[in-house]
Protein backbone atom coordinates (compact mmCIF):
# COMPACT_ATOMS: atom_id res chain seq x y z
CA UNK A 1 0.00 0.00 0.00
CA UNK A 2 2.76 2.36 0.95
CA UNK A 3 4.58 1.70 -2.33
CA UNK A 4 1.44 2.29 -4.35
CA UNK A 5 0.94 5.67 -2.71
CA UNK A 6 4.59 6.53 -3.31
CA UNK A 7 4.31 5.62 -6.98
CA UNK A 8 1.08 7.58 -7.33
CA UNK A 9 2.67 10.63 -5.75
CA UNK A 10 5.70 10.26 -7.98
CA UNK A 11 3.53 10.10 -11.11
CA UNK A 12 1.51 13.11 -10.01
CA UNK A 13 4.76 14.97 -9.40
CA UNK A 14 6.05 14.13 -12.88
CA UNK A 15 2.76 15.16 -14.50
CA UNK A 16 2.76 18.43 -12.57
CA UNK A 17 6.35 19.07 -13.56
CA UNK A 18 5.57 18.62 -17.26
CA UNK A 19 2.46 20.74 -16.94
CA UNK A 20 4.50 23.59 -15.45
CA UNK A 21 7.25 23.27 -18.06
CA UNK A 22 4.73 23.30 -20.91
CA UNK A 23 2.95 26.26 -19.38
CA UNK A 24 6.25 28.16 -19.06
CA UNK A 25 7.17 27.39 -22.67
CA UNK A 26 3.80 28.66 -23.81
CA UNK A 27 4.24 31.86 -21.83
CA UNK A 28 7.71 32.48 -23.23
CA UNK A 29 6.43 31.87 -26.76
CA UNK A 30 3.68 34.42 -26.22
CA UNK A 31 5.96 37.07 -24.73
CA UNK A 32 9.23 36.68 -26.56
CA UNK A 33 9.95 39.23 -29.27
CA UNK A 34 12.88 37.10 -30.35
CA UNK A 35 10.65 34.10 -31.04
CA UNK A 36 8.07 36.28 -32.77
CA UNK A 37 10.76 37.60 -35.09
CA UNK A 38 12.04 34.07 -35.65
CA UNK A 39 8.52 33.04 -36.67
CA UNK A 40 8.26 35.83 -39.24
CA UNK A 41 11.72 35.02 -40.54
CA UNK A 42 10.73 31.35 -40.89
CA UNK A 43 7.59 32.35 -42.79
CA UNK A 44 9.74 34.18 -45.32
CA UNK A 45 12.39 31.49 -45.62
CA UNK A 46 10.46 28.23 -45.44
CA UNK A 47 9.43 28.40 -49.10
CA UNK A 48 12.80 29.61 -50.34
CA UNK A 49 14.57 26.35 -49.70
CA UNK A 50 14.47 23.72 -52.42
CA UNK A 51 13.32 20.27 -51.42
CA UNK A 52 16.01 17.63 -51.08
CA UNK A 53 15.87 14.24 -49.42
CA UNK A 54 18.03 13.74 -46.34
CA UNK A 55 19.70 10.84 -48.07
CA UNK A 56 19.45 9.22 -51.50
CA UNK A 57 19.76 5.44 -51.29
CA UNK A 58 21.10 2.92 -53.77
CA UNK A 59 21.38 -0.84 -53.41
CA UNK A 60 23.67 -3.39 -54.97
CA UNK A 61 22.55 -6.95 -54.30
CA UNK A 62 25.32 -9.48 -54.91
CA UNK A 63 24.74 -13.09 -55.91
CA UNK A 64 27.76 -14.50 -54.08
CA UNK A 65 30.10 -13.70 -51.24
CA UNK A 66 32.97 -13.30 -53.69
CA UNK A 67 30.99 -10.78 -55.75
CA UNK A 68 30.07 -8.96 -52.56
CA UNK A 69 33.74 -8.65 -51.64
CA UNK A 70 34.66 -7.46 -55.15
CA UNK A 71 31.82 -4.95 -55.22
CA UNK A 72 32.93 -3.34 -51.96
CA UNK A 73 36.09 -2.17 -53.71
CA UNK A 74 36.28 1.60 -54.30
CA UNK A 75 36.68 1.33 -58.07
CA UNK A 76 33.71 -1.02 -58.30
CA UNK A 77 31.58 1.34 -56.24
CA UNK A 78 32.53 4.20 -58.52
CA UNK A 79 31.66 2.32 -61.70
CA UNK A 80 28.45 0.99 -60.15
CA UNK A 81 27.40 4.58 -59.45
CA UNK A 82 28.33 5.57 -63.03
CA UNK A 83 25.92 2.90 -64.29
CA UNK A 84 23.20 3.92 -61.84
CA UNK A 85 23.29 7.63 -62.64
CA UNK A 86 23.73 7.26 -66.38
CA UNK A 87 20.63 8.49 -68.16
CA UNK A 88 19.72 10.60 -65.13
CA UNK A 89 22.60 13.07 -65.37
CA UNK A 90 20.34 16.11 -65.59
CA UNK A 91 18.41 15.12 -62.48
CA UNK A 92 21.65 14.67 -60.53
CA UNK A 93 23.21 17.86 -61.83
CA UNK A 94 20.10 19.64 -60.61
CA UNK A 95 20.27 18.00 -57.18
CA UNK A 96 23.91 19.14 -56.85
CA UNK A 97 23.01 22.70 -57.83
CA UNK A 98 19.93 22.67 -55.54
CA UNK A 99 22.14 21.75 -52.58
CA UNK A 100 24.52 24.56 -53.45
CA UNK A 101 21.58 26.96 -53.71
CA UNK A 102 20.21 25.86 -50.32
CA UNK A 103 23.62 26.44 -48.74
CA UNK A 104 23.65 30.02 -50.01
CA UNK A 105 20.12 30.75 -48.81
CA UNK A 106 20.83 29.03 -45.50
CA UNK A 107 23.87 31.26 -44.95
CA UNK A 108 21.64 34.32 -45.36
CA UNK A 109 19.14 32.81 -42.96
CA UNK A 110 21.87 32.17 -40.37
CA UNK A 111 23.04 35.76 -40.66
CA UNK A 112 19.49 36.98 -39.98
CA UNK A 113 19.26 34.62 -37.00
CA UNK A 114 22.40 36.12 -35.48
CA UNK A 115 21.05 39.58 -36.08
CA UNK A 116 17.64 39.07 -34.45
CA UNK A 117 19.24 37.20 -31.57
CA UNK A 118 21.59 40.05 -30.69
CA UNK A 119 18.74 42.51 -31.09
CA UNK A 120 16.12 40.73 -28.98
CA UNK A 121 17.50 38.15 -26.58
CA UNK A 122 15.96 38.50 -23.12
CA UNK A 123 14.63 41.93 -23.92
CA UNK A 124 10.97 41.05 -23.65
CA UNK A 125 11.39 39.72 -20.09
CA UNK A 126 11.65 43.25 -18.77
CA UNK A 127 8.43 44.26 -20.52
CA UNK A 128 6.20 41.48 -19.19
CA UNK A 129 4.52 41.88 -15.76
CA UNK A 130 6.59 39.62 -13.53
CA UNK A 131 3.68 38.26 -11.55
CA UNK A 132 2.30 36.91 -14.81
CA UNK A 133 5.43 34.84 -15.38
CA UNK A 134 5.96 32.10 -12.81
CA UNK A 135 9.67 31.98 -13.41
CA UNK A 136 12.94 33.72 -12.80
CA UNK A 137 14.74 35.73 -15.45
CA UNK A 138 17.32 32.97 -15.77
CA UNK A 139 14.63 30.39 -16.38
CA UNK A 140 12.98 32.65 -18.93
CA UNK A 141 16.24 33.14 -20.82
CA UNK A 142 16.99 29.45 -20.76
CA UNK A 143 13.59 28.53 -22.21
CA UNK A 144 13.80 31.32 -24.78
CA UNK A 145 17.25 30.18 -25.88
CA UNK A 146 16.10 26.55 -26.14
CA UNK A 147 12.99 27.43 -28.16
CA UNK A 148 15.04 29.73 -30.38
CA UNK A 149 17.26 26.76 -31.19
CA UNK A 150 14.41 24.25 -31.61
CA UNK A 151 12.31 26.45 -33.87
CA UNK A 152 15.03 27.21 -36.43
CA UNK A 153 14.61 25.85 -39.95
CA UNK A 154 17.03 23.09 -40.84
CA UNK A 155 16.85 22.48 -44.58
CA UNK A 156 18.98 19.88 -46.33
CA UNK A 157 22.05 21.75 -47.55
CA UNK A 158 24.29 18.84 -48.55
CA UNK A 159 23.68 16.09 -51.03
CA UNK A 160 24.11 12.76 -49.31
CA UNK A 161 24.04 9.45 -51.17
CA UNK A 162 24.41 6.03 -49.59
CA UNK A 163 25.07 2.83 -51.48
CA UNK A 164 24.36 -0.42 -49.66
CA UNK A 165 26.25 -3.41 -51.03
CA UNK A 166 24.88 -6.66 -49.64
CA UNK A 167 24.83 -10.39 -49.94
CA UNK A 168 22.40 -12.78 -48.27
CA UNK A 169 23.31 -16.48 -48.35
CA UNK A 170 20.68 -18.82 -49.88
CA UNK A 171 19.41 -20.06 -46.52
CA UNK A 172 19.44 -16.51 -45.23
CA UNK A 173 21.76 -17.57 -42.45
CA UNK A 174 24.56 -15.19 -43.34
CA UNK A 175 24.00 -11.57 -44.18
CA UNK A 176 26.67 -9.13 -45.28
CA UNK A 177 25.98 -5.42 -45.55
CA UNK A 178 28.27 -2.49 -46.24
CA UNK A 179 27.18 1.13 -46.51
CA UNK A 180 29.17 3.65 -48.51
CA UNK A 181 28.44 7.33 -48.07
CA UNK A 182 29.04 9.75 -50.89
CA UNK A 183 28.91 13.51 -50.93
CA UNK A 184 28.28 16.08 -53.65
CA UNK A 185 31.94 16.09 -54.77
CA UNK A 186 31.77 12.33 -55.30
CA UNK A 187 28.54 12.61 -57.33
CA UNK A 188 30.09 15.36 -59.44
CA UNK A 189 33.08 13.12 -60.13
CA UNK A 190 30.67 10.34 -61.18
CA UNK A 191 28.84 12.74 -63.53
CA UNK A 192 32.12 13.87 -65.06
CA UNK A 193 33.13 10.26 -65.62
CA UNK A 194 29.80 9.55 -67.36
CA UNK A 195 30.43 12.50 -69.70
CA UNK A 196 33.93 11.23 -70.39
CA UNK A 197 32.59 7.72 -71.12
CA UNK A 198 30.03 9.16 -73.51
CA UNK A 199 32.70 11.10 -75.38
CA UNK A 200 34.81 7.96 -75.60
CA UNK A 201 31.87 6.01 -77.00
CA UNK A 202 31.62 8.58 -79.78
CA UNK A 203 35.28 8.04 -80.59
CA UNK A 204 36.69 5.99 -83.49
CA UNK A 205 38.78 3.92 -81.10
CA UNK A 206 35.71 2.69 -79.27
CA UNK A 207 33.85 1.94 -82.51
CA UNK A 208 36.80 -0.24 -83.63
CA UNK A 209 36.74 -2.05 -80.28
CA UNK A 210 33.09 -2.95 -80.91
CA UNK A 211 34.07 -4.74 -84.12
CA UNK A 212 34.57 -8.16 -82.56
CA UNK A 213 34.81 -11.54 -84.30
CA UNK A 214 31.34 -12.36 -83.08
CA UNK A 215 29.96 -9.15 -84.59
CA UNK A 216 31.81 -9.86 -87.85
CA UNK A 217 30.27 -13.32 -88.04
CA UNK A 218 26.74 -11.98 -87.37
CA UNK A 219 27.04 -9.58 -90.31
CA UNK A 220 28.46 -12.24 -92.68
CA UNK A 221 25.59 -14.55 -91.84
CA UNK A 222 22.99 -11.78 -92.19
CA UNK A 223 24.37 -11.07 -95.70
CA UNK A 224 24.33 -14.83 -96.58
CA UNK A 225 28.13 -14.81 -96.85
CA UNK A 226 27.99 -12.81 -100.09
CA UNK A 227 29.58 -9.56 -101.18
CA UNK A 228 26.86 -6.92 -101.15
CA UNK A 229 28.27 -5.24 -104.29
CA UNK A 230 29.24 -8.03 -106.67
CA UNK A 231 27.32 -10.89 -105.07
CA UNK A 232 30.25 -13.31 -104.98
CA UNK A 233 30.88 -15.68 -102.08
CA UNK A 234 33.87 -17.61 -100.77
CA UNK A 235 33.08 -20.47 -103.15
CA UNK A 236 33.83 -18.02 -105.98
CA UNK A 237 37.32 -17.67 -104.54
CA UNK A 238 36.95 -14.24 -102.94
CA UNK A 239 37.89 -13.20 -99.41
CA UNK A 240 34.95 -11.66 -97.53
CA UNK A 241 35.33 -8.68 -95.21
CA UNK A 242 32.94 -6.65 -93.07
CA UNK A 243 32.86 -3.00 -94.11
CA UNK A 244 31.65 0.14 -92.31
CA UNK A 245 29.41 1.84 -94.93
CA UNK A 246 30.21 5.23 -93.38
CA UNK A 247 33.84 4.73 -92.30
CA UNK A 248 34.66 4.97 -88.60
CA UNK A 249 37.11 7.76 -89.42
CA UNK A 250 34.15 9.76 -90.79
CA UNK A 251 32.05 9.22 -87.66
CA UNK A 252 30.41 5.94 -88.72
CA UNK A 253 29.25 3.63 -85.94
CA UNK A 254 29.67 -0.09 -85.44
CA UNK A 255 25.96 -0.85 -85.69
CA UNK A 256 24.23 -3.39 -87.93
CA UNK A 257 22.72 -0.72 -90.17
CA UNK A 258 26.19 0.67 -90.93
CA UNK A 259 27.83 -2.71 -91.59
CA UNK A 260 27.85 -4.87 -94.69
CA UNK A 261 29.74 -7.77 -96.23
CA UNK A 262 32.12 -6.97 -99.10
CA UNK A 263 34.68 -9.00 -100.91
CA UNK A 264 38.28 -7.84 -100.61
CA UNK A 265 38.32 -6.42 -104.15
CA UNK A 266 35.12 -4.39 -103.77
CA UNK A 267 36.27 -3.17 -100.38
CA UNK A 268 39.63 -2.13 -101.81
CA UNK A 269 37.85 -0.33 -104.64
CA UNK A 270 35.75 1.57 -102.15
CA UNK A 271 38.79 2.51 -100.07
CA UNK A 272 40.63 3.82 -103.15
CA UNK A 273 37.64 6.03 -103.95
CA UNK A 274 37.53 7.43 -100.44
CA UNK A 275 41.22 8.16 -100.35
CA UNK A 276 41.23 10.17 -103.58
Ligand SMILES: [Zn+2]
Nearest residue numbers: 227230263266
Ligand atom coordinates in the same frame (compact mmCIF):
# COMPACT_ATOMS: atom_id res chain seq x y z
ZN1 LIG B 1 32.59 -7.84 -104.44
